[in-house]
Amino acid sequence: MPLLETRALNKRFGGLHVTNNVDLALETGQVHCLIGPNGAGKSTLFRLILGEHPPSSGAILFAGEDITALKPFQRIRRGMSVKFQVPGIFKALSVRQNLEIAMQHHYDPASLSREIGALLDFLNLTADAGRLAGNLSHGQKQWLEIGMAVSLKPRLLLLDEPTAGMSPEETHATGEMVKRLNAEGMTVLAVEHDMAFVRQVADQVTVLHLGKVFAQGTIDAIVADERVAAIYLGQATAQEAAHDTSHAQTGGVHA
Known part of the structure; x- marks a missing residue:
């Protein structure tokens, strides 16, 4: 039985479908990383799991118990803990x-x-x-x-971009902390952008894209997936194009 499971989880904000039928299973003892391009729905899914947002439909189970309607403090009492990005x-x-x-x-x-x-x-x-x-x-x-x-x-530690703003040395040290916690029996779900950190700690990786589960597997399988590379490359290409346009409009002057 997974320690944490989401079943067909949906979240809509008005007409915007941010989380789209997400099925996620986190096994006891795993370090599971959640990655994806900006706007993929990672933060929204994280807050659904914590109970900060009610889902539009679907269910969240923790240790086999349906916690979909529980408040955040009730989830914490059952063995969740969280470290936010800020x-x-x-x-x-x-x-x-x-x-x-x-x-x-x-x-x-x-x-x-x-x-x-x-x-x-x-x-x-x-x-x-x-x-x-x-x-x-x-x-x-x-x-x-x-x-x-x-x-x-806690039984489950939730980490929201734990290495944001860190140097490579600090990032590596943080990864070693996570690995030690995991070796002592703690299950971890981390939202993260730093792929060096993900490679260092993750047993399983879930890729979100446009609110949907795009790919799941080991870090090696994810890195080798050309579809995953394409969505990240596509994002980078779009950002570069926006930068080039801004650069041309300002005559190449940077603040």
């Missing part, structure tokens, strides 16, 4: 205080400090425990929020 940390508090807030109601005082210490070590933030979170680098802020998301040891 870090939602408390910038005026220290790194340690951020983790304390996330964990204080779930551990007794005797074990809380030990658990925070272990998490700081995992996040490579031990030396920064006393720093204000707002003073961390971009990558460190992303890691801190990942730490807050995993502090409750």
Whole structure:
């Protein structure tokens, strides 16, 4: 039985059909990456799974239970946790205080400090425990929020573009964190653009295009699929054409 499953999931905003009969199955213990061109419907699908948007039709199951009508907090109580693209940390508090807030109601005082210490070590933030979170680098802020998301040891960790804005070195380190979490038994669903990260972590990949499941399989199968290359190449070509038009209109002057 899949840990997470969507069945013929649809979402319409007025006349716009953003998510179109999406069938997705995420097995327990997998790292599953969701990729696709801009506008493919990835973020909408993510928010349907979280319960931020109600579907127009279809169903969402978690560990065999129909959770389609549940609120986000109810899904979190059942074992989901999420890290959004933009870090939602408390910038005026220290790194340690951020983790304390996330964990204080779930551990007794005797074990809380030990658990925070272990998490700081995992996040490579031990030396920064006393720093204000707002003073961390971009990558460190992303890691801190990942730490807050995993502090409750969820069954399913949802990551929305976890490496956005990171350097290649930070991206690789994030991938190693995800692999370690997965080795410890955590199932992961990540929306991601960085194909180096996807290749590093993914057991399975789903490609969305125009709101539909376009392809599914291992990363090697996806990379070798000429249809997948075509939709990415087509997007890149369109962006280049728009850039060339803008360049010509401005006489080649860049801001």
